[in-house]
Amino acid sequence: MSRWNSRDCLGLRGVSREEIELVLETARGMKEIQTRTVKKVPTLRGKVVINLFYEPSTRTATSFELAATRLSADVIQIQTGTSSVVKGESVVDTAQTLRVMGADGCVIRHSVSGAPHHLARHIDIPVINAGDGTNEHPTQALLDMFTMKQHHGRIEGLTVVIVGDILHSRVARSNMWGLLTLGAKVRFVGPPTLVPPEVEKLGVEVRHKLDGSFEDADVINLLRVQKERMTANFFPSLAEYSRYYGMNEERLKRTKPGSIVMHPGPMNRGVEITTEVAESPQSVILEQVTNGIAVRMALLYLLIGAERDPQPVKKDAAPAIDTPSLF
Amino acid sequence: MNASSPRRILSADDIQRTLQRMAHQIWERSANSDLALVGVRSRGVTLAERLRPLIEGMACKNVPVGVLDIGLYRDDIGLGSPAPPVRSTEIDFDVSGKDIVLIDDVLFTGRTVRAALNALIDLGRPARVQLLVLIDRGHRELPIQADYVGETVKTYADESIVVHLREDDQADGVFIVNERSQAS
Amino acid sequence: MKTLIKHARILEPAAMEDRAADLLIEDGRIADIGLVLSDGEAEIVEAEGLWLFPGLVDIHSHLREPGFEKKETIASGSRAAAAGGITSVVCMANTSPPIDSPTAIEFVLDRAEKTACVRVYPVGALTKGMEGKEMAPIGAMIDAGAVAISDDGRGVMDSYLMLRAMQYAAVFNAPIISHCEEMNLTEGAPINEGRMSTTLGVMGWPREAETIQAGRDMILSLKTGARLHIAHVSAAETVDLIRYYKAKGAPVTAETAPHYLTLTDDATDGFNANAKMNPPLRTAEDQEALFEGLRDGTIDCIATDHAPHTEAEKDQQLAAAPYGIVGFETLLPLLLGPIMERAGFEPLEALALCTYKSARALKLAGGELRVGGPADLVLWDPQAEHVVDSTQFLSKSRNTPYNGWKLKGRVKATYVGGDKVFG
Numbered sequence: 001m002s003r004w005n006s007r008d009c010l011g012l013r014g015v016s017r018e019e020i021e022l023v024l025e026t027a028r029g030m031k032e033i034q035t036r037t038v039k040k041v042p043t044l045r046g047k048v049v050i051n052l053f054y055e056p057s058t059r060t061a062t063s064f065e066l067a068a069t070r071l072s073a074d075v076i077q078i079q080t081g082t083s084s085v086v087k088g089e090s091v092v093d094t095a096q097t098l099r100v101m102g103a104d105g106c107v108i109r110h111s112v113s114g115a116p117h118h119l120a121r122h123i124d125i126p127v128i129n130a131g132d133g134t135n136e137h138p139t140q141a142l143l144d145m146f147t148m149k150q151h152h153g154r155i156e157g158l159t160v161v162i163v164g165d166i167l168h169s170r171v172a173r174s175n176m177w178g179l180l181t182l183g184a185k186v187r188f189v190g191p192p193t194l195v196p197p198e199v200e201k202l203g204v205e206v207r208h209k210l211d212g213s214f215e216d217a218d219v220i221n222l223l224r225v226q227k228e229r230m231t232a233n234f235f236p237s238l239a240e241y242s243r244y245y246g247m248n249e250e251r252l253k254r255t256k257p258g259s260i261v262m263h264p265g266p267m268n269r270g271v272e273i274t275t276e277v278a279e280s281p282q283s284v285i286l287e288q289v290t291n292g293i294a295v296r297m298a299l300l301y302l303l304i305g306a307e308r309d310p311q312p313v314k315k316d317a318a319p320a321i322d323t324p325s326l327f
Numbered sequence: 328m329n330a331s332s333p334r335r336i337l338s339a340d341d342i343q344r345t346l347q348r349m350a351h352q353i354w355e356r357s358a359n360s361d362l363a364l365v366g367v368r369s370r371g372v373t374l375a376e377r378l379r380p381l382i383e384g385m386a387c388k389n390v391p392v393g394v395l396d397i398g399l400y401r402d403d404i405g406l407g408s409p410a411p412p413v414r415s416t417e418i419d420f421d422v423s424g425k426d427i428v429l430i431d432d433v434l435f436t437g438r439t440v441r442a443a444l445n446a447l448i449d450l451g452r453p454a455r456v457q458l459l460v461l462i463d464r465g466h467r468e469l470p471i472q473a474d475y476v477g478e479t480v481k482t483y484a485d486e487s488i489v490v491h492l493r494e495d496d497q498a499d500g501v502f503i504v505n506e507r508s509q510a511s
Numbered sequence: 512m513k514t515l516i517k518h519a520r521i522l523e524p525a526a527m528e529d530r531a532a533d534l535l536i537e538d539g540r541i542a543d544i545g546l547v548l549s550d551g552e553a554e555i556v557e558a559e560g561l562w563l564f565p566g567l568v569d570i571h572s573h574l575r576e577p578g579f580e581k582k583e584t585i586a587s588g589s590r591a592a593a594a595g596g597i598t599s600v601v602c603m604a605n606t607s608p609p610i611d612s613p614t615a616i617e618f619v620l621d622r623a624e625k626t627a628c629v630r631v632y633p634v635g636a637l638t639k640g641m642e643g644k645e646m647a648p649i650g651a652m653i654d655a656g657a658v659a660i661s662d663d664g665r666g667v668m669d670s671y672l673m674l675r676a677m678q679y680a681a682v683f684n685a686p687i688i689s690h691c692e693e694m695n696l697t698e699g700a701p702i703n704e705g706r707m708s709t710t711l712g713v714m715g716w717p718r719e720a721e722t723i724q725a726g727r728d729m730i731l732s733l734k735t736g737a738r739l740h741i742a743h744v745s746a747a748e749t750v751d752l753i754r755y756y757k758a759k760g761a762p763v764t765a766e767t768a769p770h771y772l773t774l775t776d777d778a779t780d781g782f783n784a785n786a787k788m789n790p791p792l793r794t795a796e797d798q799e800a801l802f803e804g805l806r807d808g809t810i811d812c813i814a815t816d817h818a819p820h821t822e823a824e825k826d827q828q829l830a831a832a833p834y835g836i837v838g839f840e841t842l843l844p845l846l847l848g849p850i851m852e853r854a855g856f857e858p859l860e861a862l863a864l865c866t867y868k869s870a871r872a873l874k875l876a877g878g879e880l881r882v883g884g885p886a887d888l889v890l891w892d893p894q895a896e897h898v899v900d901s902t903q904f905l906s907k908s909r910n911t912p913y914n915g916w917k918l919k920g921r922v923k924a925t926y927v928g929g930d931k932v933f934g
Contacts, residue, residue, distance in 0.1 A: 003409035013710070022412075029396055029413040038449050041399040071399070092826070112828045113713045114782030133830070135712030173712050196709040298413070301399070305410035 004302040008120045008127040011136035012177040020178055024146050026298035027291070033070060034293060044073035047104040047304055052094065052119075053079045053130070054110040059265060060130050060139075063289070064107050067296035073104070073304070091115060095123040105304040108132075126303035134168045139299060140264050141174035143292040145182065147284050148219050150291070151260050156183035161214050163245055164223030164272055165194045165234070171264045172223060176204055189213045190245065193234040210245050215254050221262040222247050222272045238271050248274045252282065260284045333489065336480055339499035342461070342492075345477040346374070349459060350381035352475055353428055358386070360426035360454065365393040367443050368414060370432040373492045374461060378430070393418030395429075400442035416446065423451035428475070432490040434460040437469035462501060464488050513537045514929065515550050519558035519890065523565065523880040524863035534563060536886040539929035544882055558890055561923055564862050565880040566598025566629075566887035567842065568870040571663070571688075571742055571766060571814035573835070574600070574631070576622060578607025583819040583907050585619065588839070589627035591817075591906035593933035595839040596922040598629050598887035599870070599877045601814075604636040605664035611636035611647040613655035620656050628932040629925075630887075632658040632875060634688065637676055643668055646676055653683045658873050660685050663742055664789075666692030666724050673728060677737035686738040686764075686873055691724035691749070692790065701829045703776040703791040711782060713829065716791045718746035725749045729756035729763055740872055741765040743816050745790040747800030754809045764872040766814040767801050769845040770836060770912070772853070778912050784825045784832035786912040788818070802854050805864065812869035813850070815842050819908030837906045841899060843891065844918035886929040895921040 002018040012020070033041055049068040053061050061077060068075045091110075098106055105126045108116045113133030120127040131137040149155055160179055166172045166188045176199075179186050186204040188195055200206055207213040214220050225241055235241050242248075247261060255261075261273075261283045269275050278285060337345070353362070364379060366372030375392045382390050398413035429443055440458060447456065459475040464482040482488065482503065489502045514536040521532045521544065533548035534541060569592065575583040583591075585602075592600050602619065604610035610619060616633050623631035635652030637660050639645045649660050660680055667673045667689070680687050697720045702708050704715020725741055732739035733756060741753060744767045753765050775794050778786035786792055804810035818835025825832050842865065851861040870878035877887055899916045901909040924934030 026413045029398065029415040032415040032417070033399075036450060041449065042445065043399040043401075043404055091828070110828075112830045113711060114829045117782050118828045133712060134714070170712060197704050197715055198706040199709050201706045202710065301404075301413060302410050305404045 004306065007303070008116070008129075009138055009299055009303060010116050010120060010127065010129045012138045012141055012174045012181070013136070015138075015177070015181065017181050020142070020145070020182060023142055023295065023298050023302065024149060026302060027142070027146050027294040030297035030301070031291065031294035033297070034290065040070050040072060042072045043301060044068070044071040044304055047073040048102060049073045049075050049105045049107065049300065049304065050098055050101075050103045051075060051077045051130075052106055052108045053077070054108070054115070055131070057109055057131070059289070060109060063292045064130060064296050067293050068300055070293070071297055071300055073300065076103075091119050092122050095119050099123055099125070105300065128299060128303065131170050133170065134173075135170055136174045136177075137170040138174045138178075139292065139296050140171050141178045142299070143288055143295040144171075144175055144221065144262060144264070145178055146291045146295050147262065147288050148260070150287070151284065152218055155179065158184045158218040159187065159216055160184050160219040160221065161187045161189055161217040162221045162223065163189045163210060163214070163247070165225055165229060166190045166199070166223070167194045167196045168226065168229070169223050175221065176202065180204070187213060187217070191235050194229070210251070214247075214251065216256060218256065218259050219262060220247065220255065220259060221264075224264065224266065225268055225272050227268075242271050246272050246274065247277045249276045252277050252280060255282065262288060265289070333502035333504045335500055335502050337462075337478060337501035339493075342477075342499045342501070345461065346377055347381060349475045349477060350378050350385070353378070353459070354382055354385045356457075357426050357428070361424060362386070362428070363391045363393065363420060363422070363425045364428050364430060365395050365418065365422075365447065367429065367431040367439060368394060368396045369495065370490055370492055371395075371430045373494045374432060374459075375430045376494075391420045393420065393422075395443055395446055397439060397442040397446050400446045402438055402442065416450075418450060421451055422447060422453050425453050427453045427456045428459050429456055430459045432461050433488045434458075434463045434471070434473050434476075435466055435488070437467045437471035440471050441469050461490060462488050512929070513542070513550055513553035514556060514926075515548060515553035516556045516558050516563055516890070517548070519561050519563035521563045521880070522859055522862055524859045525565075525867040525879040526881070527859055529857075529859055534888075536888075536926065536929045539886055541880065541882050541884055541886050556890070556924070560892070560894070562858070562891040562893055564889055564891065565866045565878050566889055566925060566927065567596050567865040568599040568875060568878040569597045569815050569817065569839070569842070569865070570601040570812065570869045570873050570875070571768070572600045572602050572817040572839070573605065573819065574602040575606060575819060577618065581821050581907070582824075584626070585622045585631060586626035587905065587907045588817070588819070589623070589629045589631065590933070591837070591839040591904060592629045593925045593927070594905045594922060595841070596843045596889040596891065596925055597839055598889075598925060598927045599632065599875065600629055601632045601634060601658060601873060601875075603663040604634050604661060605641055609636045609641040610634065610657075611639050611641065611652075613648065613651040616652050616655040616657050629927050630877065632873075634659045634661050634663065636660070637662040637667060637687065638672070641665060643672070646672065646679065649676070649680050649685060650683050653685045657685070658875060659688050659740065661688035661690065661742070663688055663690040666690055666694050666720075668694055670727060670731075674731050674735070677731050677735040677739070681735055681737040684738070686740050687728075688740045688742050689724065689728045690742050691721045691728065693720045693723045696720040696723075699830065701787050701791070701832075702779045703793050705776060705794060707776040707779055711779070711829075718748060718793065718797075721746045721790050722748040722752060726752050729753070729761050732756070732763055733759055733761040736762060738762045739764075743768050743771070743790060743814075744801065744804070744810055745771045745793050745797060747797045750800045750804040750809055753804070754807070757809065764811045765804075765809065766812045766869065766872065767804070767810050768814060768816045769838060769842055769850060771801055772798060772813075772850050773845055774912060779829070782829040783912065784827065784829050785836060785910050785914075787829060787832055787834055788816070788836055789834035805854055811872050813846065813864045814869060815839055817906075818910075819906055820910050822909055825910045836910050836912060837901075837904065837908050839906060840904050841911060841913050841918070843889075843922060844897075844920050845913075847891075847893070847920050848918050886926050888926040889922060890924040890934065891920060892923045893920050895919070897921055
């Protein structure tokens with residue numbers, strides 16, 4: 001039986017194919033709950049999940065909150081709006097506070113790469129990375145893969161093109177690790193200033209022009225452009241960015257039939273994506289949001305619903321002749 | 328067959344006869360109601376799918392079958408490692424007002440049924456819920472009884488009942504396994 | 512007071528001598544070296560199976576006093592140095608306040624006199640407050656005892672200022688030590704730019720940040736004739752530039768550090784702040800170039816860049832943790848172990864890099880083992896195996912990436928001016 005091997009979910013780097021598939025499979029079960037009138041199951045009743053957001057976020061924080069409450073966990077939202085480097089001591093202090101408050105799991109969003117890893121070293125409950133600096137955003141990548149699988153029935157062999165500010169994108173990085181593990185072909189498209197150095201060595205293809213790079217794609221994932229990158233001279237203007245890297249109606253016509261357009265949100269309409277594309281039948285952007293809750297429920301369930309100190313499998317699960325029964 | 332081997336308690340024919348009998352019983356009790364079958368993953372679902380044509384043949388009407396995954400309702404989450412697998416519940420009819428027969432392969436502690444009832448009730452308000460099991464092996468830990476029982480089997484706590492159905496396990500058969508001798 | 516060390520394998524890199532002999536210490540000096548010595552009054556040290564060589568001269572360290580006494584003091588740093596077989600340390604000026612005046616130089620020398628067990632040589636800051644704006648009183652600091660001038664810890668961003676400083680320092684024959692860092696390229700970058708920075712999703716520190724300033728400073732050195740010492744060379748291209756400018760006749764020397772020779776940026780994986788340093792750990796290709804530079808003399812010597820930080824400071828997110836590792840107590844086992852092996856050096860060649868060659872780079876005394884000279888000596892057990900355990904360090908700080916490394920060889924005793932300061 002496959003299982004999530006680590007105590008935490010700090011990123012998708014090093015996570016096995018079996019583990020990713022387990023999350024996606026579990027998320028399928030979770031998605032059904034969202035179609036019910038009573039969108040709640042008692043699974044994590046009595047558990048406390050702390051959402052620790054050191055960086056402003058509405059979408060991800062809300063998604064995690066919904067995910068936890070639908071599993072009947074109690075959720076404490078801690079939003080500290082500081083966007084600059086938060087000193088390590090404060091994370092350690094927070095970790096100790098959470099421990100004595102009896103938290104069963106912690107979701108952390110932080111503007112510094114590696115902050116969840118640092119927290120995880122100081123706490124003995126599962127830590128879920130909800131986005132750290134420019135490193136990883138594993139739940140976004142999992143929901144992206146869930147959405148891809150929903151539309152294409154598979155991940156292996158898909159050509160996934162990720163467009164935009166790869167350098168600063170934790171979404172791109174988590175997608176890269178996960179998709180490569182599942183056997184997809186990953187292509188990054190962006191100006192040379194926004195592509196991380198030596199990323200080809202990690203197994204992705206890099207192109208610098210969008211035209212000619214998306215027509216064969218099964219999935220086109222458009223990243224949000226941060227306006228401050230323009231002032232930092234990564235590219236001259238949003239208009240120029242949009243012209244060379246934006247997905248518009250004209251380019252949409254050239255996409256492969258059956259391909260889907262994704263965006264992690266929030267969108268800059270008219271920059272990386274036009275309204276026409278965002279609202280086209282190929283766009284799965286709203287489904288991504290729905291799937292996000294299911295994927296986060298799955299992870300919370302797999303991490304917090306698991307006994308942390310491995311014990312022998314419970315007797316109640318009968319050993320079988322050849323095939324194990326479930327309960 | 329030595330002592331450590333699994334002992335067969337129901338053959339393929341036995342299973343078929345038992346299902347026939349239970350289909351009759353269901354039909355007798357539910358002829359005029361809005362009947363639906365709900366199987367507990369995974370073998371409860373297989374049993375429900377086998378009962379469906381038997382009942383439909385007598386009733387001359389469609390009997391819907393739903394799939395219930397009780398993973399999220401288990402009472403041992405956080406006690407076992409890892410978290411038990413979760414798959415989707417697939418019930419594409421409204422359970423409210425339905426006369427539901429909940430179906431599982433083995434009734435043991437009663438905890439699965441407790442979880443299944445909770446899961447079912449979260450989906451709506453059935454008019455009635457009855458319980459059907461292929462095997463009742465005793466050792467209840469909750470006050471739960473089945474309305475339809477294929478076979479009652481006396482077991483020791485350290486024995487296991489293993490149900491094989493051809494859809495999932497090549498051939499039909501119900502076996503009793505002694506864990507201690509299995510382990511040795 | 513006399514000490515007679517008997518039956519040691521005596522290694523004297525400056526003379527390329529490697530022989531079994533006895534050595535007599537008298538009044539803090541080496542009184543005699545001979546095949547068989549005897550002295551009725553001397554305390555006898557039996558050194559069968561041990562090596563005896565000059566105390567190491569570490570020309571790059573941070574002793575943190577004044578201002579950062581929680582990290583290290585001149586006293587604790589000197590004890591750590593002694594434990595590592597280092598008898599002379601050059602300490603950098605980035606204290607708080609910085610060592611940017613003759614008074615500050617005198618303070619360090621006074622503290623060293625009173626609390627240190629090894630010889631301490633301070634470096635004076637190149638600019639006032641190490642702010643990179645106004646030239647510090649270079650002449651007065653040299654006269655007060657500074658052995659070199661440097662803003663080490665920060666790159667000098669103003670080329671005009673660097674030019675003037677070199678022209679001026681040349682008058683006092685004061686070497687300028689260049690910490691090569693074009694800081695516009697390194698902002699917010701905890702580790703080397705490359706596969707690992709991309710893997711961890713952190714900003715990368717490009718090698719060009721080093722080569723650009725190394726190139727500039729050597730160009731200015733060639734123009735002004737000012738003595739220039741390039742600190743902690745980490746990148747292959749810097750080695751190429753040094754080779755080129757040395758051939759051109761620029762009065763340039765250079766050092767690298769043990770960590771650049773034994774670790775790559777792979778050590779930062781898992782956001783390991785103990786492998787975060789300035790300049791950052793590079794790649795295997797850079798290591799190869801550094802070894803080539805050591806073999807052909809392009810790089811003159813090895814220095815530790817001993818940079819202590821408290822556990823709390825290092826126990827932060829990678830981006831927030833300060834740069835640097837402690838180096839005194841791992842220098843010798845690394846030098847006579849993995850570094851010597853990979854360079855293909857004899858013990859004499861390896862020891863030269865941290866003794867007379869490092870001393871000569873800054874024109875310091877020491878690093879030699881000769882009759883009449885100061886008895887700054889190390890007794891070394893080449894066979895003793897040990898596992899690096901930073902909790903055993905005499906340094907106040909524990910920030911090392913070498914914890915758990917199995918290394919061969921240990922310092923048995925260290926003598927400074929004939930006094931046993933360790934062992």
